[in-house]
Amino acid sequence: MLAEERRFQIREILTAQRTVSASELCDQLKVTAATIRRDLAALEQEGVLVRSHGGAVSRMSSTNFQPTYDALLRSENEEKRQIARAAEQFVLDGDTIFLESSTTIFELARRLVHRHRLMVVTNSPTIVCELQRSAGVTVMCTGGDLMKDTFCLSGEWAQRALSEIRLDKAILGVSAIDPKYGISTAHHAEAQITRMVSRAAKTRIALADHTKFGRQRFAFVGPVKDIDILITDSGTDPDYINELRDAGLQVIVAGSAGVKSNESRIFTQQS
């Protein structure tokens, strides 16, 4: 049997039963453990499976782990969690909000699961799945073309949907922010969506950890002044923060206890 054929079979088996033991595969494919291990290593390289002592687990099935295993792993990040926590206080019951596709915002979405009377519009399938289990949150999805690298929906259908709604708050995930150049992102399609969301919202809240500052990326989205509130972590250079405050933005530094809870409480009362 050809190696490719064998690996295909392993995939098949994994799709059907989610996990296999190495010995089981030896048995079934009539090759030695060494070969199986080589195959598993190759398939792990391709991202098809995750190896574990004695066998492997499929990565391609979400029945495998919780809905978003990868997202869980990525959310290890303490900064993201703090930013999400700070952002949560801006979301009030009864609001209609938009959640962009980003890992930090996904973290926020998880925190919103037990809210009541909340309307969430999003272009992130991952967020839709996460909020699927929430009884109190009404969810709408923009639809559109799935971008494989950023896991967001964009294009014709997404634009059409966004052109006909109004939002209380737009939560934006910023991937590059430079006080002078403005906000930018990797793709035109994404930039387009962000602009439309911003236009539809009364208040624009951007989430950006310290790694996003001073960067410029391919597609220009808009000047920093388009943002009303920016939430970041304490690792951000104070110069950036001051510059943004001078530009009129309300900047929240998540994690630096006093300021955060204080400012956000004021805001909560205003609304």
Place this chain on the structure above:
Amino acid sequence: MLAEERRFQIREILTAQRTVSASELCDQLKVTAATIRRDLAALEQEGVLVRSHGGAVSRMSSTNFQPTYDALLRSENEEKRQIARAAEQFVLDGDTIFLESSTTIFELARRLVHRHRLMVVTNSPTIVCELQRSAGVTVMCTGGDLMKDTFCLSGEWAQRALSEIRLDKAILGVSAIDPKYGISTAHHAEAQITRMVSRAAKTRIALADHTKFGRQRFAFVGPVKDIDILITDSGTDPDYINELRDAGLQVIVAGSAGVKSNESRIFTQQS
């Protein structure tokens, strides 16, 4: 059992009941307390849970959780898998297909992950997430309002999207089929979507396990003649099958080996 598998089970239990005692886990997973503790330590490291004396508490939110999608997937697995396998053979490279939201079709979607040159349109966020990782499958999502009980998108946005596309094949998940009454489903909104998908497709393929036969539900979708190919499992009453064949449908019984592979091969060559 693989270590990863065991840890997955712990996650499952935690999602279901929010807390577990270590001894409970020992009991259920048939391993010693030492192993359980190691697992809990690992999962705590990953941020999945918080340990406390005698057990652990989930970090995932607690209140108002709907049953997880996984739980649904677990029911009647084998039949669904066989149906999905039979259906897979009708999906050819280069096709543009629609996948409705249903657990059986989700099973099919999982099998399509490795395909190349396939265009999938769907109203199921779960399927979008599943195909997110697939390099060879282009995915589009209709968007719309998320229905919490059926995990599908429907409504204005979904309809608009569907009104302007053409499909090679529509894969439909049927929740009630009666040879005389026709196809029906639980909600008007879903029925509407199914009708629009049918209209847009050149070929309509319906997936229905034996439990769906002879049932009638709230919203009428259309007569059985609207379907071109019906795939079911071997548990279905032959009377139903004959009646449908008389009505002009091509009926595939998944699992009954000969018929299945034979018929589908013929079909594959035709296309």
Place this chain on the structure above:
DNA sequence: GTTTAGGATTGAATCTTAGCGAATATTGCG
């Protein structure tokens, strides 16, 4: 058409490591 060198793939042999359980010391909690 045959031959032979090169590369790839597999299997066998060896050594290394990871995971589990058992025993013992330690820590919390009542």
Place this chain on the structure above:
DNA sequence: CGCAATATTCGCTAAGATTCAATCCTAAAC
């Protein structure tokens, strides 16, 4: 103080990594 859960250590087993020789396929040279 006593009980039960936890941490720690150690040894055993089985799985994994590594290396090397054998085989097979390919392709170029004769």
